[in-house]
Amino acid sequence: MSLLKLEAQDVRNIAAATLLPSPRLNFLVGPNASGKTSLLEAIYLLGRARSFRTSQPHQIIRFDQPALTVVGRVAADSSPPLPVGLRIARNGRREIHLDGRGLHSSAELLRAFPVLAIQPGSVALLEGPPKTRRQFLDFGAFHENPAYLDHWRRYTQALGQRNALLREKRPRELAPWTHEAARYGTIVGETRRLYAERLEPFFQDTAQRFFKGLVFQLHTQAGWDTANPLEKLLEQDIPHDLRHGHTQSGPHKGDFSIALQGRPVKAYLSRGQMKLLVYALLLAQARLLEARAGAAGCVLIDDVASELDEDNKKNLLGFLREGRTQYFISATDSKMIQNGLGEEAALFEIAHGQASPPTHFPVP
Numbered sequence: 135m136s137l138l139k140l141e142a143q144d145v146r147n148i149a150a151a152t153l154l155p156s157p158r159l160n161f162l163v164g165p166n167a168s169g170k171t172s173l174l175e176a177i178y179l180l181g182r183a184r185s186f187r188t189s190q191p192h193q194i195i196r197f198d199q200p201a202l203t204v205v206g207r208v209a210a211d212s213s214p215p216l217p218v219g220l221r222i223a224r225n226g227r228r229e230i231h232l233d234g235r236g237l238h239s240s241a242e243l244l245r246a247f248p249v250l251a252i253q254p255g256s257v258a259l260l261e262g263p264p265k266t267r268r269q270f271l272d273f274g275a276f277h278e279n280p281a282y283l284d285h286w287r288r289y290t291q292a293l294g295q296r297n298a299l300l301r302e303k304r305p306r307e308l309a310p311w312t313h314e315a316a317r318y319g320t321i322v323g324e325t326r327r328l329y330a331e332r333l334e335p336f337f338q339d340t341a342q343r344f345f346k347g348l349v350f351q352l353h354t355q356a357g358w359d360t361a362n363p364l365e366k367l368l369e370q371d372i373p374h375d376l377r378h379g380h381t382q383s384g385p386h387k388g389d390f391s392i393a394l395q396g397r398p399v400k401a402y403l404s405r406g407q408m409k410l411l412v413y414a415l416l417l418a419q420a421r422l423l424e425a426r427a428g429a430a431g432c433v434l435i436d437d438v439a440s441e442l443d444e445d446n447k448k449n450l451l452g453f454l455r456e457g458r459t460q461y462f463i464s465a466t467d468s469k470m471i472q473n474g475l476g477e478e479a480a481l482f483e484i485a486h487g488q489a490s491p492p493t494h495f496p497v498p
């Protein structure tokens with residue numbers, strides 16, 4: 135499911151830009167503030183209907199413009215290319231189009247064009263709050279299991295109702311929501327656990343590229359003591375939950391952690407190593423998507439060279455050249471990519487919010 139064409143309008147400093155990318159490796163090269171990240175942001179918007187940099191639409195829309203527009207064509211493995219489009223206005227109103235239809239939610243878009251971003255802020259995946267890690271697991275589980283979104287929504291709704299009753303101190307009305315939250319919460323927790331289990335070998339493989347000989351352990355925490363049924367815990371917790379005004383146990387408290395020889399990585403790895411571990415996790419997620427028939431997605435890598443030494447840049451490039459995933463990689467200079475690009479790859483020079491026509495590297 136690669137991006138065949140992108141047209142971005144009024145995204146940050148991009149007044150209007152068109153990209154005709156390669157289905158595999160695409161390099162966006164240009165000086166600081168030329169618009170590389172903005173182009174990556176435009177691609178991300180097309181797949182997720184939101185930015186990876188901000189939740190404030192007015193920040194992404196070009197100064198003094200009423201709205202941004204991103205349209206594209208996405209290759210689907212077994213059907214003709216799909217036209218996709220998104221418009222976001224200053225008041226936050228979004229219009230999403232897929233194959234000529236207006237969509238009410240971004241879920242179909244996410245499925246049609248799975249996009250992942252690796253950017254300087256991605257280290258929050260290991261260092262930030264658990265919510266970031268839950269979102270990582272949810273994105274994977276969503277693509278792994280078509281029923282996941284519905285289960286997740288039902289859980290979130292039941293949890294919201296239960297929390298409202300807890301805040302209003304109405305314990306007698308809790309029973310149906312406790313039951314519903316336990317039912318769907320258990321499924322959500324289990325689906326996340328299964329996803330992490332599926333991801334683990336891909337993660338071990340990607341981590342080996344950067345950390346030869348080191349073996350990491352990936353542990354998921356469900357958000358409750360899974361030795362007990364969630365329903366029993368929720369019932370036991372009622373007095374406690376009433377005092378706090380919200381539900382203490384459940385997948386909304388879920389998380390995962392990574393350890394190296396039993397020690398939490400956060401406490402021992404260098405900054406550069408943390409960044410590599412984030413690469414390993416997100417690239418593993420992309421590889422797992424790729425392993426699912428027809429679901430290979432698109433990965434955006436912003437500011438690729440920062441904090442990676444020469445060996446690791448080579449390791450990364452070697453990894454990216456394998457498989458079917460489409461990559462968009464931004465860098466301030468093309469040194470990193472001049473050597474060893476044996477595959478179909480395209481270089482776009484970015485200047486003042488404009489992209490040059492692609493330079494294609496010949497297949498040897």
Ligand SMILES: Nc1ncnc2c1ncn2[C@@H]1O[C@H](COP(=O)(O)OP(=O)(O)OP(=O)(O)O)[C@@H](O)[C@H]1O
Pocket residue numbers: 145146147148164165166167168169170171172173192193194195196197437466
């Ligand atoms: N809403 C906006 N409207 C217009 N310009 C904006 C807006 N938001 C940011 N910019 C500007 O867009 C320019 C491009 O930013 P971008 O982050 O895409 O650059 P970049 O090429 O990734 O740079 P770097 O290599 O420094 O990371 C910057 O000068 C930035 O100040």
